[in-house]
Ligand code: CP
């Protein structure tokens with residue numbers, strides 16, 4: 001049974017087929033096969049969402065399935081029923097689970113104890129659906145008509161801002177999986193949680209990544225400048241301190257200009273213009289933020305179709 005809890009749940013040899021399927025599903029939207037026909041996929045969300053919720057609901061529907069959105073507080077999980085019992089019960093009813101929560105261990109437990117595919121739709125630790133859709137967005141441009149995944153190899157991504165957040169962690173795993181270089185710039189004291197180092201240890205992670213406190217150093221020779229909000233969901237009480245220490249890491253036109261000529265600007269969204277990025281950069285021709293958002297749909301459909309196939313008896 002295949003799950004998608006972290007980038008490395010797909011091996012390098014599987015990426016070509018996955019990205020190719022995303023491209024096909026995008027090109028044939030409205031007239032492709034429906035591999036989730038007759039299935040219901042539940043979506044348990046403990047945090048807010050626009051892109052992830054809508055792209056999964058629409059994606060499940062377009063693959064022929066029925067999306068069942070469950071706010072954590074509307075089900076017994078929100079009143080203390082265990083993850084283990086929730087996993088066992090939902091496995092009797094539905095064919096797949098899409099989960100957005102705080103503690104990464106919850107998605108791991110749902111996958112370990114349930115008997116249906118589980119997709120991580122964002123935890124405090126990782127946001128793998130985002131990085132795969134982002135990588136597909138870049139591959140569409142760089143690998144036009146040809147080798148999508150191969151077009152990523154050797155490219156450099158610079159992540160600037162909250163270098164310890166879920167999207168930054170995911171890009172460390174993603175960059176190494178895709179054969180890209182990654183440099184992260186942010187203030188000291190906001191490193192990844194210890195769980196991330198433990199995960200890298202369990203993965204036997206031998207890949208490279210650089211940290212610096214100089215955003216201009218990070219973006220040098222970068223093909224992509226990426227940022228995320230400074231205050232992730234669940235960190236709201238640290239807002240004032242985060243804005244204070246992360247202000248030097250805003251993506252401005254000057255910072256983007258210090259990357260490679262033609263470098264793309266990316267942001268997972270939602271954005272806070274005037275904090276982590278200026279409105280000018282968000283609106284610039286180098287910004288591909290809405291292509292990233294759209295590709296959430298196509299890549300997640302490819303992921304669900306692949307997982308559904310692996311779950312067939
Ligand atoms: N990028 C992303 O996951 O957006 P949402 O929080 O709106 O789902």
Ligand code: NVA
Pocket residue numbers: 165166167228229231232233268269270
């Ligand atoms: N790092 C952000 C990503 C939102 C899509 C958060 O966790 O809130």
